[in-house]
Amino acid sequence: MENKYLITKILAEEIKDSKNNPTIKVTVFACPSETLVEEGGDIFANFSVPSGASTGIHEAHELRDEDGKGVKKAIWNVENIIAPALIGQDIFVQKKIDEIMIKLDGTFNKNNLGGNAMIGVSLACAKVVAKINNQELYQYLSTLTEMKPSRKTPYLFMNLLEGGKHTDSGLAFQEYHIVPQVEDVKECS
Secondary structure, three states, X not given: OOOOEEEEEEEEEEEEOOOOOEEEEEEEEEEEOOOOHHHOOXXXXXXXXXXXXXXXXXXXXXXXXXXXXXOHHHHHHHHHHHHHHHOXXXXXXXXXXXXXXXXXXXXXXXXXXXXXXXXXHXXXXXXXXXXXXXXXXXXXXXXXXXXXXXXXXXXXXXEEEEOHXXXXXXXXXXXXXXXXXXXXXXXXX
């Protein structure tokens, strides 16, 4: 029988993003089911949740504190609602992990727990599995979609200029991207 890795601990903390705004970082720990945590069997990974300057009407709700900046409520939700529900779950069953959080939240747009709390936990779990499998995160995520990648590495999307709500420049578009059409990113230099 294949070895299970069980979630043993989930922590969250407030960090600063690239614009010096508070965001949430989630760390998930897991160990093989037959290993005692005291034996040092934990493997961990973390995920820092990005935050945009603008939000689309169909995006998950980013839970912020009353002042609009802090993420203490999202951290509390991770450690006091999400963590107890996920500790002991098999970290390799990503769909079940996500379904448990969706059920706990109970809203279409992740209004109760916060999309930032839920995506932080979900992707930290995925990073643990990628680490166990000795894969890059994108490689592991592609196995969840059951899609065959068309190339060995993902495409690079590079943001050259920002406009829209991101700046006061008056540019009509929010982001101007380039996507190099090469098979290997080393060809871009």
